[in-house]
Amino acid sequence: MHDTIVEISKIDGVSDIHIHTGLPIAVRKHGNIEKIEDKIPKKAEVEKFIKEILSPSQQDALAKDLSFDCSFAVNNIRIRCNIFNSLHGPSLALRVLEENIREFEDVGFPPVIEKILNSDNGLVLVTGPTGSGKSTSLAAMINYLNQNKSMNIITIEDPIEYIHKNKTSIISQREVGEHTSSFASALRAALREDPDVILVGELRDIETITLALTAAETGHLVLATLHTNGAPNTINRIIDVFPGDQRPQVRQQLATTLKLAVTQRLIKTIDQNGRVPAFEVMVCNNAVQNLIREDKVFQIPSMMQTGAAEGMIRMDAFIDQLKANGIIGYDEV
Numbered sequence: 276m277h278d279t280i281v282e283i284s285k286i287d288g289v290s291d292i293h294i295h296t297g298l299p300i301a302v303r304k305h306g307n308i309e310k311i312e313d314k315i316p317k318k319a320e321v322e323k324f325i326k327e328i329l330s331p332s333q334q335d336a337l338a339k340d341l342s343f344d345c346s347f348a349v350n351n352i353r354i355r356c357n358i359f360n361s362l363h364g365p366s367l368a369l370r371v372l373e374e375n376i377r378e379f380e381d382v383g384f385p386p387v388i389e390k391i392l393n394s395d396n397g398l399v400l401v402t403g404p405t406g407s408g409k410s411t412s413l414a415a416m417i418n419y420l421n422q423n424k425s426m427n428i429i430t431i432e433d434p435i436e437y438i439h440k441n442k443t444s445i446i447s448q449r450e451v452g453e454h455t456s457s458f459a460s461a462l463r464a465a466l467r468e469d470p471d472v473i474l475v476g477e478l479r480d481i482e483t484i485t486l487a488l489t490a491a492e493t494g495h496l497v498l499a500t501l502h503t504n505g506a507p508n509t510i511n512r513i514i515d516v517f518p519g520d521q522r523p524q525v526r527q528q529l530a531t532t533l534k535l536a537v538t539q540r541l542i543k544t545i546d547q548n549g550r551v552p553a554f555e556v557m558v559c560n561n562a563v564q565n566l567i568r569e570d571k572v573f574q575i576p577s578m579m580q581t582g583a584a585e586g587m588i589r590m591d592a593f594i595d596q597l598k599a600n601g602i603i604g605y606d607e608v
Contacts, residue, residue, distance in 0.1 A: 276324040279314060281350045284371045288549065290406070292371065296321050296364035303406075306543055306550060321365045325358055336452065344452075346372075346434040355410075355436050373411065376437050379419035382412060385556050385593075387586025388537060392416060397534035398491040402503045407540045408552050409500050410436050416498060417474060420444060426471035431461040433476050444471075451476070462486040466493070475499040481516055488525070491532035505590065506536040506557035506579070507572045530567040533559040538590065542597065545604045553597060555590035558582065 276294075283292055283302060291303035300314040328347045329337065337343040342359040355370040379389065391399060399416075401409050414437040420426060426444040433451035440446075447468070455461035458475060459482040465473050466486070478484045478499050491497045503509040510529065517525050536557045541550040557563065557579055566574050579587045597603045 276316060276320050277327075277349050279316075280354070280369065281352060283311070283314075284349075284352050284354070290371055292367075292369040294321060294367040294369070295361065296366065298363060305547060306541070318364050321367065325365060325367075328356070329358075333452070344434050346436055346450075353436065353438070355434060370406075372436050376418045376439070377411060377415045379415050382415045383552055383554075384412070384415075385537075385554055385586060385588060387556060387558060388416075388535065389419070390586070391535045391558070392419060392496075394496060394534055396491060396494045396496055396532075398487065398529075398532045399496070399498045399534055400501060400509055400536040401498065401539070402501045402505075402509045402536065403539045404502060404504065409539065412537075412539060412552070413474060413498060413500065414439075417446070417472075420472055421446060424471075427469055428472040428474070429465045429468060429470045430474040431455065431458055431465065431476055432474070433458070458483045459486060462490065466490055466495075470495055472496045472498065477501070478513065484513055484516060488528045488532055492528065497532075503538070504540075505538050505555060505576075507575050509536050509538070510567060510572050510575070526567050526570060530559070530564040533564075533567070535559065540590070542594070542603050544602060551597065551602055553590060553593045554588065555579075555593065556586060556588050558585045558587050560585055 280292060283289060288305040289302045293301040294316055296316060296318045298315060299310045299312045301308055301310045333343060333345060337358055344357050346353060346355045352374065353372040355372060357368040359366050401412055403409050417428060417439060420428060421439060421442045421444045424444055428444050428446045430448045435448050435450045439448065449455050449461050451458060458479060462475060462483060463486055473490055473495055475487055475497065478487060478501055487497050487499055501509055501512055503512050513529060514522050514525050538555040539552050542553055543550050562578055563575060566572060579589055598605055
């Protein structure tokens with residue numbers, strides 16, 4: 276099955292591979308699901324492949340939870356993998372990662388993001404739905420810092436996707452389940468490991484969010500992701516995790532530490548042969564800070580419309596720019 280995965284992953288535009296026992300392999304190509312009718316894996320093939328990519332402890336975890344996240348490499352192609360059981364038997368959802376980490380300037384980030392990354396501390400949130408390119412963007416941000424600054428960078432991921440090599444900075448990459456028991460545990464330890472930058476793969480629970488806010492407050496630059504759409508939703512999601520009596524304090528912390536919230540999505544190009552990112556950017560200026568403190572998050576979108584001079588942009592405005600430049604079609608959104 277290794278050869279089959281390598282062959283499919285090299286097809287132009289393939290981002291995901293879906294393997295179900297006894298059914299044709301399916302791929303997501305330029306955002307659409309397509310079936311490969313002549314490739315139908317048998318149960319024994321799938322089970323053998325799973326045993327080959329998992330360590331004994333990972334196999335035990337799979338047997339206990341009946342699903343498991345991991346990453347692996349085949350022929351220098353890195354794959355993010357979710358293994359699960361379904362009605363048809365053992366199944367795999369594979370995300371094909373880009374062979375090389377994208378250069379920061381090649382991603383298409385709005386200019387303000389580079390400015391914010393040069394901050395000494397604070398919280399930077401990268402949000403968007405699954406498959407919107409958050410991992411690619413975060414890898415490009417870490418690569419930018421690694422190339423341009425002398426720092427100690429610690430990443431906490433589930434699983435590790437892109438492998439970073441030390442350049443002008445040093446990087447420690449930790450995987451939940453393999454190198455640490457949880458995001459919160461690794462984040463707590465990271466605060467004692469002399470970090471300058473901490474990447475948190477996902478803000479999942481109260482403890483992780485609390486520690487991330489504390490790290491940002493105490494002089495560290497923290498990059499993190501959330502599965503949300505838009506800055507107001509992101510802020511509300513964080514605050515709503517906490518009990519009601521803690522929310523005023525969290526709003527205060529968030530207003531003080533948040534530097535930037537960027538939401539992204541991928542849209543098909545006008546020629547249908549690729550996808551480009553579209554961004555929404557909220558810079559946490561004094562006005563936005565006050566709205567967060569006063570629990571008036573619903574007013575942030577109108578504030579963003581008047582904040583273009585500070586680098587803010589709404590998603591619909593960014594998409595309009597892509598249309599006007601002939602990069603995407605008018606019927607793609």
